Amino acid sequence: MTNATEVTVPPATAVPAGAAVLVLEDGGRYSGRAYGATGRTLGEVVFSTGMTGYQETLTDPSYAGQIVLMTAPHIGNTGVNDTDMESRRIWVSGFVVRDPARRVSNFRAERSLDEDLVGDGVVGISGVDTRAITRHIRSAGAMRAGIFSGGDLGLSEEEQLALVREQAGMAGRNLSREVTTPERYDVPAAPGVERVGSIAVLDLGVKRATVQYLSEHGFDVIVLPASTTLDEVRGIAPDALFYSNGPGDPAASDEAVGLLRDLLRDGLPYFGICFGNQLLGRALGFGTYKLPFGHRGINQPVLDKRTGRVEITAQNHGFAVDAPIDGELDAPEGFGRVRVSHYSLNDRVVEGLECLDIPAFSVQYHPEAAAGPHDAFYLFDRFRTLVRDRAAQNGAS
Incomplete structure (x- = not known):
């Protein structure tokens, strides 16, 4: 099953050190580093205020079609495991974090979060000011967005914004x-x-x-x-x-x-x-x-x-x-x-x-x-x- 996005996510690649950009439908742009799979993904950008439980969030089917931004700044330090999976896969359309963990440190961990993001083809971005983006969403509301990395960074800003605005909104969708x-x-x-x-x-x-x-x-x-x-x-x-x-x-x-x-x-x-x-x-x-x-x-x-x-x-x-x-x-x-x-x-x-x-x-x-x-x-x-x-x-x- 493909990721629940408006555009098919390209095949996952190894975690890169390359650039990425989060583009909002109101024209806002936030530059950072690629995290997880690379390519292009579209969805409704929303924020989650949980200080823990990122694996449960990612595997909650309720997040299908959404690019989830974590307000907690440090994500991935406890890794992932099969026991805490809430469903058969990661469902978010994209993932936005400020500071991904450089290493896993938990006795229950079976893999790193990066590995699961790549394995399920989830395009993400890190190194952005998640507090500023959250404050903007609280003021302007959840909106359509896209994450672009890898070859999709070659698209012009106008092309990226057009892709974001052409996707269907969440209203009226049966997922x-x-x-x-x-x-x-x-x-x-x-x-x-x-x-x-x-x-x-x-x-x-x-x-x-x-x-x-x-x-x-x-x-x-x-x-x-x-x-x-x-x-x-x-x-x-x-x-x-x-x-x-x-x-x-x-x-x-x-x-x-x-x-x-x-x-x-x-x-x-x-x-x-x-x-x-x-x-x-x-x-x-x-x-x-x-x-x-x-x-x-x-x-x-x-x-x-x-x-x-x-x-x-x-x-x-x-x-x-x-x-x-x-x-x-x-x-x-x-x-x-x-x-x-x-x-x-x-x-x-x-x-x-x-x-x-x-x-x-x-x-x-x-x-x-x-x-x-x-x-x-x-x-x-x-x-x-x-x-x-x-x-x-x-x-x-």
Whole structure:
């Protein structure tokens, strides 16, 4: 599978000492050194504020189509390993860092970050002022961009800028079909854990940690491609439904929204995270919109309205649900009462939805976050209890 960019990345080469340039669609140019594979890559440039967990960021399918800039200045010192991979490959379109590690120093490391970037054909740039670029994105918003190195440095500035501006933006793009599993796979409930039932996971860009934690909470996990139909899900007859995180614009995922509406009407308990929160919002009849620069990192403060507790969360999203954060609402699509359960303390963006008349809830952030934080891990227990109680009610009726 090729890297998720608008232009095919040339074959990877050895890590060079040559020049590279990051070009923004507003004409901004930042010169640095080539890092990872060389060539040309295009995508939406965004920044991630995590101080750790760069491997989890790179292998998170939610970052498909995006050039990720790390605000932490020193990246790569712990190397990479197979255990911390969140999916089968690196998904970012490009990688921007200030100071890549010159050597790996960690007992768990199996390879250097440079090796994996080259191996997966990820074009990057280092030696740029990431603080200045971050401040610019915070002011101007996430935008289309490109990284050019190797032979593509021979293109004129006008040609490079034209390539950046000709690529499709993130709005209106459905990227789930690019990152989803090609076929169903099953993970049984973990040994020694009380089995709750089976759960159908629609893979819109699911992370391995999600599947692992559902298994450890007593679910037989059935991971399904994003193209799965209503009849196929009903044929499986799961006890619960889960929509994963994923990349792209929720407004471009009408099939997944329609499937969710039908399964909610079937009474199937539902839990969604990140993209799954946005799709629940749309299934209930609310709109979604693109954020100026999104929430990406592992230090995002969120208020749980039910408990008044502040959670520090991991997030990666550029779109959000358009709903008032106060009071109860009637779902426009007829699913009864709904309320916003969580919201961001930075900008009051909706961070969670709770249905009061059907067994469904979702959050915009990542309770399965690796390498942390783990403030929101309780949500897996909450969902386990919801599914178990629902089964008990159905058995008694």
